[in-house]
Amino acid sequence: MKVAVVGATGAVGQTMLAVLGESGLGVEQLGAFAQRAHSEELRFRGRPVDVQPASDALLSAYDVVFFAGGDVASRQYVPSLLRRGAVVIDNSAAYRLAQGVPLVVPEINPDVVGAGDRLFPVGNCTAIILCMALEPIRAIAGLRSVYVATYQAASGAGRAGLEELAAGERALVYGEAEPVGVVFPAGLARNVVPQVGALAAGGWSDEEEKVAQETRKVLGVPDLRISATCVRVPVRTAHAEAVFLTTQESTSVEALGERLARAPGLRFHVAGIVTPREVEGSDLVHVARLRAQDSSGRRFALWAVGDQLRKGAATNAVQILQLLVAKGFVRA
Numbered sequence: 193m194k195v196a197v198v199g200a201t202g203a204v205g206q207t208m209l210a211v212l213g214e215s216g217l218g219v220e221q222l223g224a225f226a227q228r229a230h231s232e233e234l235r236f237r238g239r240p241v242d243v244q245p246a247s248d249a250l251l252s253a254y255d256v257v258f259f260a261g262g263d264v265a266s267r268q269y270v271p272s273l274l275r276r277g278a279v280v281i282d283n284s285a286a287y288r289l290a291q292g293v294p295l296v297v298p299e300i301n302p303d304v305v306g307a308g309d310r311l312f313p314v315g316n317c318t319a320i321i322l323c324m325a326l327e328p329i330r331a332i333a334g335l336r337s338v339y340v341a342t343y344q345a346a347s348g349a350g351r352a353g354l355e356e357l358a359a360g361e362r363a364l365v366y367g368e369a370e371p372v373g374v375v376f377p378a379g380l381a382r383n384v385v386p387q388v389g390a391l392a393a394g395g396w397s398d399e400e401e402k403v404a405q406e407t408r409k410v411l412g413v414p415d416l417r418i419s420a421t422c423v424r425v426p427v428r429t430a431h432a433e434a435v436f437l438t439t440q441e442s443t444s445v446e447a448l449g450e451r452l453a454r455a456p457g458l459r460f461h462v463a464g465i466v467t468p469r470e471v472e473g474s475d476l477v478h479v480a481r482l483r484a485q486d487s488s489g490r491r492f493a494l495w496a497v498g499d500q501l502r503k504g505a506a507t508n509a510v511q512i513l514q515l516l517v518a519k520g521f522v523r524a
């Protein structure tokens with residue numbers, strides 16, 4: 193199989209190369225593309241890989257193209273790849289909510305994939321982590337409402353986000369003026385910033401809208417009452433989420449814990465806590481601090497943490513390709 197990664201020099205793109213390399217997938221040719229030519233050397237399965245500027249002509253040589261180059265790159269290159277019959281797995285937000293396009297989290301909704309589907313957006317990283325924690329609960333008790341406050345890592349804003357956090361931290365350590373940032377709406381070092389993405393009409397940020405809309409789509413609960421407050425924190429990688437939920441049916445902490453403990457792709461911590469630094473590099477979503485809000489049997493709270501560059505992006509993308517191979521929709 194000939195596989196390309198667009199945006200290969202970025203935070204998600206580099207993780208894509210790592211996760212794809214670790215997978216058992218047979219890759220006969222790997223192409224790495226970015227916006228510009230790069231002198232930096234990337235590696236895939238131990239071998240150096242050149243990075244080339246993306247173009248329709250170069251991408252047309254590949255059977256499967258992973259996108260991690262942002263909405264503009266996806267809108268520019270995806271349509272012609274689909275006309276050629278290539279499989280596109282896209283980390284951008286460009287096509288996630290399009291009618292008839294499946295939004296797949298393989299542990300949750302593998303059956304939404306049809307034999308003729310070629311376009312597979314990967315959901316928003318915060319929404320994927322949330323859905324992984326919610327699906328086992330939805331499966332046994334249904335979901336009526338979900339309220340979530342997020343604690344999102346700097347790498348969620350890409351390499352530039354990581355660099356801006358590091359520059360701010362350095363300045364504060366040396367007692368210098370913090371450089372004026374361009375990525376975050378306020379200095380992130382030693383701070384928390386209650387805005388992720390642009391603020392839209394009504395006061396919600398576009399990240400908060402994505403979390404709500406994509407969670408409904410992935411879980412297949414279109415009338416789910418859900419709202420998020422998305423907050424950036426000075427963590428390098430892995431998003432955390434404090435979740436408050438109401439189920440449709442009465443259940444218990446014990447029943448939910450038992451179901452969470454056997455959910456694929458998830459590690460349930462019966463006791464204790466789990467933090468972003470501990471889960472960096474893990475493909476699992478971690479759930480801890482499950483508790484009842486009251487004695488109703490319907491209102492619960494939990495804490496979910498996941499590496500957003502892996503399960504929130506690259507790992508989910510590679511799992512989609514593995515699912516297509518397993519279903520016989522793509523030849524390995």
Ligand SMILES: NC(=O)c1ccc[n+]([C@@H]2O[C@H](COP(=O)([O-])OP(=O)(O)OC[C@H]3O[C@@H](n4cnc5c(N)ncnc54)[C@H](OP(=O)(O)O)[C@@H]3O)[C@@H](O)[C@H]2O)c1
Nearest residue numbers: 199201202203204226227228260261262265284348350351
């Ligand atoms: N970061 C996360 O946690 C995360 C999680 C889930 C999804 N996503 C999504 O994944 C995508 C990439 O995010 P990121 O955080 O990895 O960003 P990033 O670190 O800024 O990297 C962006 C990459 O895309 C390339 N690129 C930009 N415009 C391009 C174009 N027009 N044509 C081809 N390549 C282009 C860049 O190339 P140059 O280096 O040449 O500029 C770079 O390789 C975004 O859509 C983002 O929303 C990110």
